[in-house]
Amino acid sequence: MIEVAVVAFEGISLFHLSVPLAIFRDAVPSEQKLFNVRVCSQTNRYVHLSDGLSIAIHHDISIIKQSDLIIVPSWLPNQVPSSQLQEQLIEAKKDKKLIVGLCLGAYSLAYSGLLDGLRATTHWKYGDDFKKRFPLLTCDINPLYIVEDNIITSAGSAAAIDCCLHIVKHYYSAKVANQIARVMVSSPERSGGQNQYIENPTIKKPSDARIANLIDLVLENISDNYTLNGAANYCMMSVRSFSRNFKSANGISFNTWLIDARLNYSLELLESTSLSVTEVSEKSGFSSEQIYRKHFFHKYGVAPKAWQKMFKSKSTR
Numbered sequence: 581m582i583e584v585a586v587v588a589f590e591g592i593s594l595f596h597l598s599v600p601l602a603i604f605r606d607a608v609p610s611e612q613k614l615f616n617v618r619v620c621s622q623t624n625r626y627v628h629l630s631d632g633l634s635i636a637i638h639h640d641i642s643i644i645k646q647s648d649l650i651i652v653p654s655w656l657p658n659q660v661p662s663s664q665l666q667e668q669l670i671e672a673k674k675d676k677k678l679i680v681g682l683c684l685g686a687y688s689l690a691y692s693g694l695l696d697g698l699r700a701t702t703h704w705k706y707g708d709d710f711k712k713r714f715p716l717l718t719c720d721i722n723p724l725y726i727v728e729d730n731i732i733t734s735a736g737s738a739a740a741i742d743c744c745l746h747i748v749k750h751y752y753s754a755k756v757a758n759q760i761a762r763v764m765v766s767s768p769e770r771s772g773g774q775n776q777y778i779e780n781p782t783i784k785k786p787s788d789a790r791i792a793n794l795i796d797l798v799l800e801n802i803s804d805n806y807t808l809n810g811a812a813n814y815c816m817m818s819v820r821s822f823s824r825n826f827k828s829a830n831g832i833s834f835n836t837w838l839i840d841a842r843l844n845y846s847l848e849l850l851e852s853t854s855l856s857v858t859e860v861s862e863k864s865g866f867s868s869e870q871i872y873r874k875h876f877f878h879k880y881g882v883a884p885k886a887w888q889k890m891f892k893s894k895s896t897r
Contacts, residue, residue: 581613581614581615581616582614582615582616582649582751583616583618583646583647583648583649584600584604584615584616584617584647584648584649584650584651585618585619585620585639585643585647585651586600586601586617586618586619586651586653587619587620587621587641587644587650587651587652587653587665587688588619588620588627588653589621589622589627589655589656589659590627591628591629591630591656592627592629592630592653592654593629593631593654594629594631594633595737596653596654596682596683596684596685596737596740597619597629597653597654599682599741599744600617600651600653600682600740600744601617601619602764603741603744603745603748603760603764604617604744604748605617607760607763607764608760612756614748614751614752615649618638618639618643618647619637619638619639620637620639620640620641620644621639621640621641622640622641622662622664622665623637623640625637641664641665641668642668644668644669644671644672644677645668645671645672647672647677648677648678649677649747650668650669650672650677650679650680651680651682652679652680652682652685652688652689653682653685653740654682654683654685655681655684655685655686655687655688656684656687657684657687657706657709660691661688661691661692665688665692666691666693669688669689669694670693670694673694673731676730677730678732678750679694679730679731679732680731680732680734680743680747681700681702681731681732681733681734682733682739682740682743683702683703683734683735683736683740684702684703684706685733685734686700686701686702687702687706687713689731690710690714690717694731695714695716695717695728695733696714696717697716697717698717698718698729698731699718699719699720699726699728700717700718700719700720700726700733701719701720701721701722701723701725701726701733701734701735702719702733702734703721703735703736703737704735704736705736707719707721721735723735724739724742725739725742727746745757745761753848753851753852754847754848754851755852758844758848788815790814790815790816790817791815791822791825791826794811794814797814798841799841802841802842802863802864802865803862803863803864803865804865806838806865808823808834811826811834822834839875840879842864842865842875843875843876843879843880846860846861846864846872846876846884849863849864850884850887850888851887851888857869857872857873857884857885857888860884861873861884872884
């Protein structure tokens with residue numbers, strides 16, 4: 581079981597605090613004990629939220645020492661973390677614990693010097709301020725999240741969900757992350773950045789029932805052949821009207837969404853079966869293994885076989 585410490589502070593938003601709690605605790609299937617999540621603060625007392633509520637915190641930041649995963653779900657940009665919190669974060673980095681700054685939580689990591697010399701992201705609205713305050717890091721506001729060794733920073737608000745699902749996949753598998761994403765009614769993985777902030781490989785259903793039914797059909801029969809013309813005909817729309825409506829609802833074109841959906845399905849096969857890359861390519865609906873390898877490497881930066889070996893090595897630890 582992974583021990584998780586979530587750092588709360590005076591003025592934190594309930595939304596930002598709830599994201600890691602939902603992903604790592606509430607949305608995890610009840611029969612699975614994957615994460616032990618504890619919320620801590622510097623005072624170990626009541627914390628007043630930005631929403632006008634107060635919550636009781638039962639742990640202080642000393643629990644960071646016993647945690648495998650430390651999450652700062654947000655931060656106040658003008659507030660320098662206490663020396664005690666900075667020391668805990670610095671020690672956690674030295675001990676190779678996974679440290680995550682969600683949204684503005686990247687500020688707490690940067691104030692502590694954890695991001696010096698690294699590439700990091702945060703909410704796009706604070707990109708210029710982030711760069712000015714912390715000139716020793718490289719700020720890139722486009723990615724939904726950035727992984728630098730044992731440090732992860734995420735983009736604004738909803739990108740925290742993407743980041744947390746990535747962490748679930750890191751510790752367990754794409755299949756487990758997809759299960760949790762379905763409970764959250766969320767995309768298991770989005771391929772865009774903050775500049776394209778709703779590129780979803782799988783998505784919550786659009787308001788147009790025809791497109792929603794098409795998405796269900798494709799996801800249930802992912803190995804079948806689909807074309808833009810065929811998808812438009814299924815939805816009883818012209819190609820132009822279908823393309824416009826699909827992108828309006830989902831943020832990306834049908835063809836891009838389809839490739840992402842096939843790739844996401846292929847991850848489950850690579851991680852949970854002994855199928856060859858050729859078989860995975862076929863079952864995921866790619867027209868050839870060469871095309872599959874090309875898309876896979878472009879998205880994940882490794883070959884499918886390397887991904888499969890990496891997952892199997894994790895599962896045998």
